Amino acid sequence: MSLDRRNLLKAAAGAGALNVLWPLSAGLSPAQAQEAAERLGASWDAAPFTLGVASGDPLPDSVVLWTRLAPEPLAVEQSLPDSVDVTWVVARDRELRQVVARGTVPATAALGHSVHVTVSGLDPDRRYWYAFRALGKRSRVGRTRTAPAGRIARVRFASANCQAFHDGYYPAYRGIAREDIAFVVHLGDYIYEHGQVGGQALRDHEGPEVFTLPEYRRRHALYKSDPALREAHAAHPWFLTWDDHEVVNDYSGTRGGSFVKRRSAAYQAWYEHMPHRDPSAGAHGTALPAEPRIHRVRHWGDLLELTVLDLRQFRSEQNLPDGTILGAEQRAWLGQGIDRAPDAWHCWVNSIMLSQLRGKPGGGYMFTDQWDGFLTERTDVLGQVQRSGLEDLIVITGDWHSAFVDDIRPDFNNPDAPVIGTEFTAHSITSGAYSADWNGANGPLMGRANPHLQYFEGNRYGYDVYEVTPERWTTHLRVVGDRRDPASPVTTLTRFHVDRGRAGAYEDEATKNSPAQYRRD
Structure with missing residues (x-):
């Protein structure tokens, strides 16, 4: 196999030649940029439909x-x-x-x-x-x-997240394209605004990040140059949310000044490259609204209610006593959905981890950019779920670049609090996770610090497939052999089940001996 994309970029960075190899470097003509991209495994559909x-x-x-x-x-x-x-x-x-x-x-x-x-x-x-x-x-x-209407007996769908172009190829998307599924859910970090390879910035005269609409457009176009991603888009309809890297790392909606212009450019480019439904966008050739609406509820017959959340646009800064990750309007909207929920599986499309995550027993939260930084609102939301009697809640999450399975409790600090749902956090498509040594040492620590944590595996990359029937929800953890190989095969690492009417997941007996850095006994 030829030298892979990630190592090519790292080698170029070490040799000071990254401005020649990185396709979006300043000073390259379109033809030179395309040639550089092709050296990194890029290809294109025939013009003018190059992006598929x-x-x-x-x-x-x-x-x-x-x-x-x-x-x-x-x-x-x-x-x-x-x-x-x-x-x-x-x-x-x-x-x-x-x-x-x-x-x-x-x-x-x-x-x-x-x-x-x-x-x-x-x-x-x-x-x-x-x-x-x-x-x-x-x-x-x-x-x-199209979605079904009325009674259905089964649906299968996949989720994907975190696909840093410079971290590897997309064999996971070739797997998704060939899955027998109804749709795909993207959980965020479709692009990365920065340019990091092995800790070194992809610096050129434009700087290591993208800021303007033309720059965000080029970054999206570069990501679409991977043939497996275009194949997955052409094979299935997608539901979409975003996380931070579509704009900039760990941002909140409360930033002002020049950031507003940057965010507007990023949202505009995201819309221009996604099959997203926004009735107010594009009327008479106009741009996207300043505050596009991506949160929505969709139904797959009477079996599945899909609640897509926007956890970036309306959030406050983290770690405030009255902080919000949803914003007032979205919080009220979600509350109405909780109280009026139909008799179905309820799947929340959630870009960042909902469950509490402490790094070690007695330690603090690992990341307060996720729901751990918005404790009052999380307690309020999960308390409403418990009071409403809502059952069969599944939360699917991205962002972490590792797989977690968590019991959802209204009070994560109380191990006797009832289980009211399950959160499945999926592996990333390519974006780099912690090292195998870190995972091996810290998996057990996270397990002891978080009694609601059932499972952690951080050494692999891939996607999840969900198989849903009126009786049971099954999550299949699909993983690729090597993200450095565009032809890498896809296998099933393990499976977890949730029975209808009974909160809490359990691992399939046939796969529970698969590798992991933590399993709860």
């Missing part, structure tokens, strides 16, 4: 289709007219012969020549295929699916 196609936010009668015209994907500006007509088609077959909907929309410079088409009038619980055409060329064919 995607679909998202499926409802029983509609879905959002996405693409972006980018003939020179890493250019600061595209050599395109201000507005380009893009035609789209949706069909019942892969060959696009049984057409059910078609139309034409403008791709405007104001939206980075991205296209978001809300296709309505579709049948529930049905697969469709779609494609775009512009400038005499056709995109690849994508596959999507």
